[in-house]
Amino acid sequence: MSELEHQIRELCSKAKAASRALAPLSADQKNQLLMEIAEALVRAQDAIAAANDQDLTAGQNSGLSAALLDRLHLNERRFQQMVTGVRQVVALKDPVGEVIQTWVPENGIEMQKVRTPIGTIGIIYESRPNVTVDAGVLCLKSGNVPVLRGGKEAFHTNLALVEVMQGVAEKMELPREIVSFLPTIEREAIPLFCRQETIDLMIPRGGHGLIKTVVEHARMPVIKHYHGVCHIYVHQEADLEMAEKVIINAKTQRPGVCNAVETVLVDESIASQFLPQLVTALQGKGVTVLGDETTSTAAGCALDAPENWEVEYLDLILAIRVVSGLDEALHHLNDYGSHHTDTIITEDETTAEEFLNKVDSATVFWNASTRFADGGQFGFGAEIGISTDKIHARGPMALEELTIYKYIGRGTGQTRH
């Protein structure tokens, strides 16, 4: 076993041991922990800013792009947002200990299904250092030990943030390892981390490459936060004014996020009526519109064809396709969609309900922008991400989704026949 492997193994094993001290804490105790973290962060703001400067300088020297440097920058506004975020998590209801169900089966044992923490949660993320605190406190509030592995660009900032959280743990006479952090920037650390059976769940937050590496090496369950190829289907019975408004919003309000729309499907019977105005409106907002031949003809202008229908543009680019009706739209979603979020625009309830029922995506909307697929918008408070998996948690993943349950049975000496 290499030195690095030994180090990671020890760290994860200590995280697991710490999870046994964290799990039984009451909501009040966990809230106190979080409030102390918020205060300690404020007190350590200068030291954190200095560490962030160190990362920014190193990033500039190694030629990071302006976009990456921006993500890396924990400026005053972002720092305050991060601290406010911690205080908001204090206000959220603790899911742990909730009695989900109570019943007495024939054997007479009083049964309860009770919500519990999962244990240790590995989180692998990229450049933004605020994730260290955002994801960290969501884990703590749900009684789980976060085992964090941030991007190498933010290494010093992350270390400073973790140091603050661990200091609070120590002050409260809890193991420092209730917040665990892989203190290495080596790439080989990721596959090694993914093989540790003391980690109960792994959540990779990042691009395709990262998720692929994690899925390939993981020996524990993984909840993937994949991409969003979101669709809006404009049915022939749509209110076209609403359709235009919703599409413009879903594409342009914040194009770089996973719940922005990437492809619009339009019923052919309304295509030549609707598309010219839609394309003009989109282009007026700076959107590059792509479409196949039928779409170009209906729109009355030459459009470049999309390379394929599976692209997540994350930019002011929108692909449009003309379909023969609901069935073809459903086929398109099955063949090319990423099952993240899809919307139908129609005034016809029967068609809407068939769409809502048949589309196999985490979130399905009728007459609303895809941009609403979001834990905050759902009223869940903070979210750790949006799961594109179909196991355990699907869609926005908040505190409750960071828990599991156990069965408790209180008997009077029952034996089985």
Added chain:
Amino acid sequence: MSELEHQIRELCSKAKAASRALAPLSADQKNQLLMEIAEALVRAQDAIAAANDQDLTAGQNSGLSAALLDRLHLNERRFQQMVTGVRQVVALKDPVGEVIQTWVPENGIEMQKVRTPIGTIGIIYESRPNVTVDAGVLCLKSGNVPVLRGGKEAFHTNLALVEVMQGVAEKMELPREIVSFLPTIEREAIPLFCRQETIDLMIPRGGHGLIKTVVEHARMPVIKHYHGVCHIYVHQEADLEMAEKVIINAKTQRPGVCNAVETVLVDESIASQFLPQLVTALQGKGVTVLGDETTSTAAGCALDAPENWEVEYLDLILAIRVVSGLDEALHHLNDYGSHHTDTIITEDETTAEEFLNKVDSATVFWNASTRFADGGQFGFGAEIGISTDKIHARGPMALEELTIYKYIGRGTGQTRH
């Protein structure tokens, strides 16, 4: 791509397509499917028995053990149980479509969290052919396509059973692939199967070796049904008569199953009072008792020491250890247990509640035999197995645990600010 890989890829892809036809079926339609399957099995009993004879003869010729040949044998009683099992699943409530939650967040979109099928569920199992039908119909009832891979010893029996289910699908104008089956006995099929991304969930039911292979190769979520190293902790405030009765039941009523007890922990303050009678009683029931030196001394007889404390004996063998109290018992469970099912025997409520709260196992009992950790005993009807994972499903896994949810939002043209 090898011929086998191509074949498996095609099969899984067709299963995925079939899942889109199965998922929207109503409870009535799925119940009709199941009732027709039960009747078709009865009509095909002779052909199934002939296929089973073929497997049994091949098994005898290749020198299978008597125990394995017995598991393989689909005799009259087991056949009838299997058919009755199908009819019992008809009677269970369909979880699909259940509205788990309804709410209207600030944005005014009417939200619902609705239970849906998962999609395609791979099930890899070993010799018992009845699993083909038992697991198959649980998947169908929950709107999921089972993709089955049974043991090679039962290949002809499994083929005959699948043929019956597919025939019913066809008769009902559904795709045959709503019941899918890997028509190969090659071992390399398992890693290839585990890499198909058209399979949404993999459930391996079998020994250590199988589960290890699946976890290593799987590119989809896996819910493991691992072993049960179950414990009974006899606290100093226990009713010793109850403790003895419960231990004898948990060890001897059916020693070969995962919820049988393997290790008993006894508080040292009652060890010399309790152990002599317990050991005598166990030995009287044919149980080989193992124990360390302290246990031997307290029991007043020489006991062999257990090789280690992590063994799942699945036999009339029981390890006993003397502990200093609750804390040491909890440590033992964390260090050596498999987090399946653990019991405390005590009359002291405070200690019992601490045990129930702190033990991180799928099922925790107070004053009841570990043998009650079972979907049937919990009143869940049929179960697909007992999950030892801490994601998605934990403990007995029945119909509801074969589902996930999606979010449905009904709006009036909302756009995001």
